[in-house]
Amino acid sequence: MIIKNQKELEILREGGKRLAAVLQEVAHHAIAGVSARELDDLAEKLILKAGGAPSFKGYKVRGAPMPYPGSLCVSINDEVVHGLPTDRVLKAGDVVGLDIGMQWEGLFTDTALTLVTQTEFRSTSDLNSVWGRSNKLIEATKKSLEIGIAQVRAGARVGDIGYAIQQFLEKEGFGVVRELVGHGVGSAVHEDPEIPNFGKKGVGAELVEGMVIALEPMATDGSPKVKIAPDGWIWVTSDGSRAAHFEHTVVVTKNRAEVLTKW
Numbered sequence: 395m396i397i398k399n400q401k402e403l404e405i406l407r408e409g410g411k412r413l414a415a416v417l418q419e420v421a422h423h424a425i426a427g428v429s430a431r432e433l434d435d436l437a438e439k440l441i442l443k444a445g446g447a448p449s450f451k452g453y454k455v456r457g458a459p460m461p462y463p464g465s466l467c468v469s470i471n472d473e474v475v476h477g478l479p480t481d482r483v484l485k486a487g488d489v490v491g492l493d494i495g496m497q498w499e500g501l502f503t504d505t506a507l508t509l510v511t512q513t514e515f516r517s518t519s520d521l522n523s524v525w526g527r528s529n530k531l532i533e534a535t536k537k538s539l540e541i542g543i544a545q546v547r548a549g550a551r552v553g554d555i556g557y558a559i560q561q562f563l564e565k566e567g568f569g570v571v572r573e574l575v576g577h578g579v580g581s582a583v584h585e586d587p588e589i590p591n592f593g594k595k596g597v598g599a600e601l602v603e604g605m606v607i608a609l610e611p612m613a614t615d616g617s618p619k620v621k622i623a624p625d626g627w628i629w630v631t632s633d634g635s636r637a638a639h640f641e642h643t644v645v646v647t648k649n650r651a652e653v654l655t656k657w
């Protein structure tokens with residue numbers, strides 16, 4: 395059901411809070427020298443400790459050769475989303491997207507963030523270096539999620555969200571990914587409606603009080619085009635540019651969004 399009742403919303407609030415704490419803890423461990431697999435193992439351990447179940451593990455998407463093998467997606471540099479938790483080790487300066495989903499008392503929340511792996515001090519005046527561009531990309535993508543969230547209220551249209559996100563990211567000089575979109579969430583990993591990160595004001599499905607949706611802008615520091623890597627899971631930019639991704643699960647209320655996954 396697309397509209398959640400008060401009891402379901404209470405469960406989603408608690409699940410979202412616990413999931414956000416897990417992602418925050420995992421992000422603190424995303425430093426140079428750590429492998430994607432180690433982060434995935436930590437994510438799974440923390441989800442179970444929180445009393446939840448990893449919702450990505452075993453998830454199937456059309457066209458992928460196998461169910462998703464991990465509890466966390468770790469997407470590095472030109473990888474946009476669905477990065478597999480391999481033995482690849484994070485290096486200083488890598489752009490690392492961490493996306494996580496949890497089932498808590500039968501209901502699902504989903505959240506993601508992107509960071510630059512740190513080790514050494516870098517000057518903030520070095521803004522045109524790869525490091526500086528990566529930070530700008532990440533800051534802009536994070537801001538675009540906030541801008542999208544600010545559009546959410548009962549009676550608004552899905553297109554209002556996409557329009558606001560797209561306008562901002564393109565003005566900042568970044569590419570907006572079209573092949574992947576936000577979505578309804580709560581009763582399953584993915585539900586209707588789709589929430590694109592591009593669009594036109596006043597167009598698309600109407601947001602209704604009690605809907606639970608995941609907003610998740612994905613931006614590139616180059617062409618917006620993406621493709622699936624040969625492993626059948628990882629989405630990468632077609633021109634090799636770096637990408638960032640942020641995501642929150644929110645409830646549509648009368649006048650605003652209630653963010654369930656605040657980290």
Ligand code: MF3
Nearest residue numbers: 450453462476493494495504
């Ligand atoms: N978290 C992704 C999303 O935001 C879905 C990941 S499915 C997985 O919609 F199987 F790749 F984990």
Ligand code: CO
Nearest residue numbers: 493504505641
């Ligand atoms: Co996600």
Ligand code: CO
Nearest residue numbers: 504608610641
């Ligand atoms: Co999502």
